[in-house]
Amino acid sequence: MDTRQRILDEALTLFSEKGYANVFVADIANRVGIKAPSLYKHYKNKQAIFDAIIAEMNKRFLEQAGALQINGADAAADADIYKTISEEQLIDLGRNLFLYFLHDDYTRRFRKMLTIEQFHDASLAKIYQKQYVDDPLSYQGMLFGMLVASGILQTENVEIMTIHFYAPIYMLLVMCDREPEREQEAMKTLEDHIRQFNSLYRRDEKTIRKNRNKHKEQ
């Protein structure tokens, strides 16, 4: 990794721990192994480092969105994958989402930084909201929409069902950001949550039979 990139990396680490205003240019330089003035060979000033981090995130984010689009286009195939999704697979789905967000180094640091900086600037708030709330809901919502369509799950309102799935994951995630020592507890809760979610929303045989009867009556 070249110096220019290492600066971004170390700056992100520091910003995510202390917030922009509490990080000194000299701190960043130190971690990179150079002196503060040398930073200015790479970035115009401190703000430019922050902006570059946001820009890089936007880039990664677009790539990721592109990847998701492909999955979206391939919805039929995805639907097949999940057509027979078991409780254990559902747990895996949630656990993977959770652990990816929690442990992916870049995602985690970026989220913590945005948590601190979100009120400085409406645009940062929007990025946070999109990346850690709206987009996961929209992606999961698409998935659950398919599961409902194929009769695995049942609900009158897929969006609310998706919130019921994701909101606990989100709450546990931000809990672990602030109290990492509670990760074990969070994993346990996460699993219990998804089991209960599954038993609440899964279309069981009885219900299917009941619905058939309803059809006959009409």
Add this chain to the structure above:
Amino acid sequence: MDTRQRILDEALTLFSEKGYANVFVADIANRVGIKAPSLYKHYKNKQAIFDAIIAEMNKRFLEQAGALQINGADAAADADIYKTISEEQLIDLGRNLFLYFLHDDYTRRFRKMLTIEQFHDASLAKIYQKQYVDDPLSYQGMLFGMLVASGILQTENVEIMTIHFYAPIYMLLVMCDREPEREQEAMKTLEDHIRQFNSLYRRDEKTIRKNRNKHKEQ
């Protein structure tokens, strides 16, 4: 309100919008209507202002906890109140919780400040977690425990049920902190959420009958 108190008040407002490090002592003084050096007649330094805010919050918080204890002690009476809770009353419960957290000026500013400062210091993280996650869950959990005991709601796991109730409220709350213009949307979602929660967990007549049969069979 005396000057000493007004300083805390204005400081909290500013800290909640910009974070401690981005607020200048002169900003606080300005809003109070005095000059920066005069602040030092009331507080030793900037940090002491922050500490006093935390101390005051702890005081208010203990009072509140005391009040809750009283309710807890009076659990039998509370149980009566909720024994016949309707869907509309459940929605009110959630809406009130949500709107209190969102609109109570002190709570809102304090929460935003802690959001920004939580990673500076583990003790701040703990306060946040306790006040906006653990305590609401524990209080709601107690309530739902009673509702289950009195046969209004049914579940195998009250804690998870409580998370299913509260996590969406929490997620909508922090959404409104960062994008206040989405409050209307959040209120709508909140209501839909609770209706669906109600229909998922309410022990309906059919189920009661089913359970009676189960008893007979045994």
Add this chain to the structure above:
DNA sequence: ATTATAGGCTAATCCAAATTAGCCGTCAAG
């Protein structure tokens, strides 16, 4: 070989913001 560029360093410089010094008016207690 020469030169230009990239990227590092040390030693200023600059500046904003916290804090201190020291003065003054007011008012309540003696």
Add this chain to the structure above:
DNA sequence: CTTGACGGCTAATTTGGATTAGCCTATAAT
């Protein structure tokens, strides 16, 4: 009526930290 504490002000002072100036070396291109 006078004195001392309270709380305000202006004018320094201090300081920490961002940024600039100017120099040096290595390396890559001509």
